[in-house]
Amino acid sequence: MVAQSLCSIPIIPSHSSQREPFEHILCLNLPNSFVGTKLLIQPSSFSLVASKRRSSPVATISFSLPTTKIEEIAADKKPKWSERAIKSFAMGELEARKLKLPNTGTEAMLMGILVEGTSLASKFLRENGITLMKVREESVKLLGKSDLFFFSPEHPPLTESAQRALDWAVKEKLKSGENGEITTTHLLLGVWSEKEAAGHKILASFGFDDEKAKELAKTMDKDV
Incomplete structure (x- = not known):
């Protein structure tokens, strides 16, 4: 039996004539697309791990976590990223690979x-006519x-x-003084803050502006 990862890439166990069920290692409650899957979080990676019983090799797909280069923040003081923000970042890496880009x-x-699709930021974009296909086409043009x-x-x-967009999201969360996690909205507004970057230009080309950014910012600390 083949287990499906969050990005629909099959995780194939080692060759064996026995069809044993996958063994769940560590559970983290994530959005519905992860139902039936168990996740293992490591310090520098976001790993989806499926393992067979006994001593069979482990099949792994890893996604980097969003990281910051803000040196003045102590490691134990850095706010955590929400599950949706982590998944959005991971899907962004995957989109870069799909378009064969050298960088994210x-x-x-x-x-x-937009691929993650369940966050308030993603819903806000779609409500304003900004869809994945449009952004993908505009990215290729740029x-x-x-x-x-x-x-x-x-x-x-x-x-x-x-x-810098990631660093902006972290700084903005710290500046707010609010408890909780860095959300996908922080991530989107971080992208908007980089006025010379492709993400900002693409958003602007579809009518996203500072007024819409302010409207979206009202939900910055929510990620439902």
């Missing part, structure tokens, strides 16, 4: 938010098509603007 930029982060024989790395490194 703000445009990929924007696509990741960045061009990659070489047919180019393959993105497993985790395309962040562009400088994408890194």
Whole structure:
């Protein structure tokens, strides 16, 4: 039996004539697309792990967690990312790979938010006519098509603007003084804060502006 990952990539166990069920390792409650799947969170990765019983090899798909380069924040003081924000970031990496991009930029982060699809930020974008297909097409127009024989790395490194967008989200959360997690809305508004980056230009081309950003910011600490 083949288990499906969150991005619909099959996780195939080692070859065996026995059809034993997958063994769940560690459970984290995530949105419905993860139902029936167990997750293992490691310090530097977001890993979906399916393991067979006994000593069979483990099949793993890993996604990097959003990270910040804000040095003045102590490690134990950094706010945590919400489950939807983590999934959005992971889907952004995947979108970068689909388009064969060498880096994960703000445009990929924007696509990741739309792929995740259940956050308030994603719903707000769709309500304003900003869809995944439109963003994907606009990204290709801005960045061009990659070489047919180019393959993105497993985790395309962040562009400088994408890194600043993540840092903005963390700083904004700390500035608010509110408890809780960094949400997908923080992530989207971080993308919007990078005015020279592709993500901002794509949002602006579809009518997203500072007024809409202010409207969305009212729900910044909610992620339902």
